[in-house]
Amino acid sequence: MSIFEAILLTVITASTPLVIAALGELVTERSGVLNLGVEGMMIIGAVGAFAAAQLTGSAYIGIVGGIVSGALFSLLFAFLTLTLVTNQVATGLALTILGLGASGMLGEAFVGAPGIRLLPIEIPVLSAIPYVGTVLFKQDLIFYLSILLVVGVNWFLFRSRTGLKIRAIGDNHASAHALGINVIRMRYLAVMFGGACAGLAGAQLSLIYTPQWTENMSSGRGWIALALVVFSSWRPWRLLAGGYLFGAVTILQLHAQAFGIGIPSQFLSMLPYAATVVVLIMISHNRRTTMINTPASLGKAFVPDR
Amino acid sequence: MKKLALALAATAALVLSIGSAAEAAEKTKVCFVYVGTRTDGGWTQAHENGRLQVEKEFADKVETSFLESVPEGPDAERAIERMARSGCSLIFTTSFGYMDATVAVAKKFPKVKFEHATGFKAADNVATYNSRFYEGRYISGIIAGKLSKTGTAGYIASFPIPEVVMGINAFETGAKSVNPNFKMKVIWVNTWFDPGKEADAAKALLDQGVDILTQHTDTTAPMQVAEQRGVKAFGQASDMIKAGPNVQLTAIIDTWGNYYVKRVQALLDGTWKSEQSWDGLKDGILTMAPYTNMPDDVKKLAEETEAKIKSGELHPFTGPINKQDGTPWLKAGEKADDGTLLGMNFYVEGVDDKLPAQ
Numbered sequence: 001m002s003i004f005e006a007i008l009l010t011v012i013t014a015s016t017p018l019v020i021a022a023l024g025e026l027v028t029e030r031s032g033v034l035n036l037g038v039e040g041m042m043i044i045g046a047v048g049a050f051a052a053a054q055l056t057g058s059a060y061i062g063i064v065g066g067i068v069s070g071a072l073f074s075l076l077f078a079f080l081t082l083t084l085v086t087n088q089v090a091t092g093l094a095l096t097i098l099g100l101g102a103s104g105m106l107g108e109a110f111v112g113a114p115g116i117r118l119l120p121i122e123i124p125v126l127s128a129i130p131y132v133g134t135v136l137f138k139q140d141l142i143f144y145l146s147i148l149l150v151v152g153v154n155w156f157l158f159r160s161r162t163g164l165k166i167r168a169i170g171d172n173h174a175s176a177h178a179l180g181i182n183v184i185r186m187r188y189l190a191v192m193f194g195g196a197c198a199g200l201a202g203a204q205l206s207l208i209y210t211p212q213w214t215e216n217m218s219s220g221r222g223w224i225a226l227a228l229v230v231f232s233s234w235r236p237w238r239l240l241a242g243g244y245l246f247g248a249v250t251i252l253q254l255h256a257q258a259f260g261i262g263i264p265s266q267f268l269s270m271l272p273y274a275a276t277v278v279v280l281i282m283i284s285h286n287r288r289t290t291m292i293n294t295p296a297s298l299g300k301a302f303v304p305d306r
Numbered sequence: 307m308k309k310l311a312l313a314l315a316a317t318a319a320l321v322l323s324i325g326s327a328a329e330a331a332e333k334t335k336v337c338f339v340y341v342g343t344r345t346d347g348g349w350t351q352a353h354e355n356g357r358l359q360v361e362k363e364f365a366d367k368v369e370t371s372f373l374e375s376v377p378e379g380p381d382a383e384r385a386i387e388r389m390a391r392s393g394c395s396l397i398f399t400t401s402f403g404y405m406d407a408t409v410a411v412a413k414k415f416p417k418v419k420f421e422h423a424t425g426f427k428a429a430d431n432v433a434t435y436n437s438r439f440y441e442g443r444y445i446s447g448i449i450a451g452k453l454s455k456t457g458t459a460g461y462i463a464s465f466p467i468p469e470v471v472m473g474i475n476a477f478e479t480g481a482k483s484v485n486p487n488f489k490m491k492v493i494w495v496n497t498w499f500d501p502g503k504e505a506d507a508a509k510a511l512l513d514q515g516v517d518i519l520t521q522h523t524d525t526t527a528p529m530q531v532a533e534q535r536g537v538k539a540f541g542q543a544s545d546m547i548k549a550g551p552n553v554q555l556t557a558i559i560d561t562w563g564n565y566y567v568k569r570v571q572a573l574l575d576g577t578w579k580s581e582q583s584w585d586g587l588k589d590g591i592l593t594m595a596p597y598t599n600m601p602d603d604v605k606k607l608a609e610e611t612e613a614k615i616k617s618g619e620l621h622p623f624t625g626p627i628n629k630q631d632g633t634p635w636l637k638a639g640e641k642a643d644d645g646t647l648l649g650m651n652f653y654v655e656g657v658d659d660k661l662p663a664q
Contacts, residue, residue, distance in 0.1 A: 006513040010506055104343065111345040112548050115530075210501040210527045212549070215343035216375060219500040250503075254510040257493045257659070258460070265466075265494035265662045 007255060008135045012143060013209055015247025017042070017201040020146050021225035022232070022239050023153055024197020029229055030157060031190035032170040034299040036092030037077055039222025040099020041195050045070035045202025047103040050110055050213040053206075059118040063142065063203050070199015071192045073099065078191040082184050085301045096222065104215040115211030118142065142204045147240075149197070154236040166190060170295030173302040183302050198222065224272075231279055234293040242279070246272050336360060336570055337394035338372040339386055341401035341524075342499045348524035348543040349498070350374065352560035353400045353423075359563030360570050368570060378403025383410055390415040396573050398566070399423065401498070402467055408432060419578055421569060424469050426648055430580055435565060438586030439469070440476035440647070441615045442558035442594055444622035445608050446520060446540045447480025449555050449597075451488050452604045453538060454481075454518045458489045458658075460511030462521040462528050464498050466662045468650040470522050475654045476622050477520060482656055484607075491516055492659035501527035512537060529554060538599060545595040556608065557595035565591055584644065588616045623647065628655040 021038055028035050035041075045066040052065025077095050080086045118140045127137035157163040169176040169183045177183050205221075206213055224246060232239035253268035338357050342350035357370050371394070376385040382404045389397050390411055396419045399408045405425035412420045412432045420432045428434050450459045459481065463470050474492060481488035491514065493507040500523075508519055508528040512535055519539040521528045526549035532539035533550040541547070541557025565583065572578040585591040594612060597605045614620035625636030630653035636642060653661055 003513050006509070010509050010513075014502070014506060108345065112347055112526075114548065117534075205502065210505045210525075210530060212501070212526065212530060214347070214501050214525055214527075215345060216499065217501045219497075219502060221502070251506055251510070254493050254495075254503075254507050255514070258491050258510050258514045260491070260658050260660070266496055269494075269496040 005131060005134050007251060011244065011248045011251045012135070012139065014250055015244045016143050016146050017204045017209065017221055018225050018228060018246055019240055019243035020142070020149060020204065021198045021201035021222060022228035022243060023146075023149055023236060024194035024201075025225060025229050026232065026234055026236065026239060027153060027157070027166070027197075028190050028194035029298055030170045030234060030295055031166045031187050032173055032295050032297040032300065032302070033081065033187050033191055034088045034092065035074070035077055035081075035095070035191060035194055036089060036226065037074070037095025037099065037222075038194075038198050038225050039218055039220065040096035041070045041073050041198035042099075042202040042205070042222045042225075043103040043216070043218045044073045044099045045199030046206040046217060047107040047110070047202075047213060048199060049203030050107065050115065050206040053116040054110055054113060057116065059116045059207050060141070062116065062118070062207050063200065066199045066203025066206075067196045068199070070202060071196040074191050074195020074198070075188075077195070078188045081301070082187050082191070085303055088299050088301070100216060107213045107215065110213040111215075113213065115206065115213070117211040118207040140208050142200065142208060145200070150236050150240045157236070167295070169302075170297060173297045173300070177302070177304055183304065187302075198225075201225070227280075234295065245275065245279075249275050333369045334364075334367060334396075334570075334574060335392075335394045336368050336370045336573075337389045337392075337397045338370065339376050339382070339389060339397065339399045339401075339404060340372060340374040341376060341378065341403070343374050344372070346499065346524050347526045347546060347549070349560070350400070350524065352543045353398070353562055356562030356566040360566045363567045364570060364574070367574060376404075378407075383407035386411045386420075387414070390418045394418060396421065396570065396578070402465075402469060419573060426582075428580055428582055433569075433578075433580045433582065435569075435583040436469075436648075437560055437562075437591045438584060439558055439560075439592060440472050440622055441586045442592055443473045443476040443520075444480035444615070445594065445611050446556065446558070447477040447482075447488075448484055448611055449600060449604055449608050450477070450518045450520070450538075450540075451481035451484035452607065453555070453600060454485070454488070454516075456515055456517045457485055457487055458491060458516045459518045459520060460508070460514075460516035461490055461492045462504055462507045462511070462519070462523055463492050463494050464523050465496060466494060468648055471653070471661065472647055472650045473522050474657060475650065478654055478656045479622060479627060480611075488656055490657045490659070492657065494662055495523060498524045501525045504528050505531050508532065526550075541595060547595065547598070553599060554595070555600055556597050559593045559595055561591055561593050564589075584648075586615070587612060588618070629653070630655055630657055630661075 048069025049062040049066030053059050053062030080091050081088045120138050120140050123137040127133040165181050173183050228242050231242045249272045340350045344354040373385050398421045400423045402424045405427050408420050408422045409427050422434050424436045425434050478490050495503050495507050504523050505527040508531040519532050521542050526546045529539050529546045529550040532553045538553050538555050541554050543560050545557050547554045597608050621641045623642035625640040626638045627636045629635045
C-alpha cells in the first residue's frame, strides 16, 4: 500500500463520524429543532456500542447498540424541548454534559477491555481497482452506511413527500400545523433520527477509530459536527465535502509534521478550525445562499393551540 | 534574632500540631485535581492509584477527594479554588498546565498546602514534585536502538514543554548509545487526551516508515495501533500491556503512591515544608514494566542499564552530546545539571523535527 492510499484511509476514518453525526443534526435542524447535544449523544452511542459488542461478542450488534442508545438518549431531549417546551439551547448543552457524565459511569466496567474491531468488508471486483479499490471498497460497514445515508437523506429531504413536510415545519411551523401536519410528531422523529446518527458516529469511534472505551473519547467531535451543519448550509452533499475537508486537514497536518515540514505544530493543529471559519465567512458573505437554506423556525418552540 | 525566630517557629509548630490534632478527629482532607479521567489507563490513572494508596494507608485519619477532567487554563484556577474552599488541607494538582493556577490560588489560601506535579514555580505553601521519567525513556531508547530495523523511531508528543522535550532527548540519547545513526520523527498532537488524534498520529508515523513507537500522551490508543500493525511500542505512565500484549516492550510506570503517603504523613506530623522533589528509578517513584516481547540479550542490556541508573553509575545525559544543529552541549564525561534539564528547550542531534516555539 502506498503512502497516498494510507493517508486516504486515515482521512476516511477521521471524517466518517463527523459526516454521520452532522447529517443527523442536519435533518433535526431542517425540522426546526436545534439540538446542541450532539457530543453527548455521540459519546452515549460510543459506550452503548462498546458495551453491546462486549456483551454479545459481535461488532455488528455493537452498531445496533450505538444507534439505539443514541436514539433513546435523544428522546430525552425531544421530550423536554417538544413536550415540556424547555429552551432548546440550554437543554442541548445539558444533554452534552449529562451524556459525558453518564457514559463515564456506564463505561466504568469496560475500561481497558480489549475492543472488538469491526472488520472491513471487501466488495468483490470493485476492490481490485488500483488505488480507488483499496481506499473505497475495502471499508467497514459504517463507512458504506455513511455514504448511503448522504444519498438517502438528500433524496428524502428534497424528493420525498415527508421530506417536504419536514422542511415545511422547519421553515414555518405555524403554517405547517395549519395545513394539518403533526409538527410535534415529525419533530420527535427528526430528533430521534439525529440521535440515532450521533449514536452511529459514536459506534464508529469505539468500534473502528480506536476500538476501545475511554471516557471523553469523542473529544469535541460532536461540536465539529454541529459546525459542519452550518458550514454545509444545510445541504447533505456540501456536508459530505465539508466533513472530508475537515478530516483531510486534520490528518494532513499530522503527516506534514512527520515529514518534518517546518511549520509550527500549534498552527497546524489550528488549521481545521481555521478552515471552518474561512468557509463560514465565505458562505455568509453571500447573504442569499445562507438565508435560503437556514430553517426559519430553527430553535423556536412550537406550542399548538388547543 | 535567631533565637526569636526559633521560638516563633516552635510556637507555630505547636499551634499547627494542635490544629492538626483537632482536625484528625474529623479527618484531614487531602485533595487531587486530575487533568484526565481516573480510568485513562495512563497518567491520571497513575495518580489515582497513588490516591488510593493514601486512602488505604490513612484510612482512619485522612479522607481524600478529587476532581477529574479539569482542563488546563482558566477552568483550572476555579477548580483548584473550589477544592481550597471545601476544606482541603493539602491539594495535589497533577498536570504541568496547572502551574500558574496553583500558585495563584495558593496566594489566596496561605493556610492550605499545595503540591504541583512537574512544575517549577514554588512558594511557602506550594511544593513541587516530579519524577525523573527521562531515566526510563533512556532505557526505552536503548531498546529501540537495538530493535529498530529502519533506525527511526516515532514519538507522539503532547505539548512542547521542557518535560516532553527532555523525554524526546533522553530517548534519542539512549538509542544513539547503541546505534549512532538513530533518528526520530516527532508529531505534536497538542493535546494530552484525544484517543482518535493519538491513533491518527501513530498511523501517520508508521505510514512514514518508523518501525517503533513511543508516546508522551495519556491514552492507550497509540499502543493499540501498534498492536494492530504488529509494531513494537512503549507504554506511558501506566503499564499498557493490556492494549499491546504482543508489542509492548516495556512502559514507564509512574508510582506516585509512596510519595503521596510520605507527604501526607508530613502534613499529619506538622513537618510539611515546601520542597522541590525530583526522584527517579532509585527511589521507586518511577518503575519499569516487565521487559517483554524482546530477545534475551536486549532484555539483559535493559536490565543492566536500569541497575546502573539506580546505582548512580550512569546518568542518561552524560557527554559528549551535541545539540540538534551540531553545536556541542555536553563535553565528554560532563553530566547535565537539573536546572538545564528542567528548562530544556532544544533538541539533541538526531531528532528529525523542528521544535515548536513555546
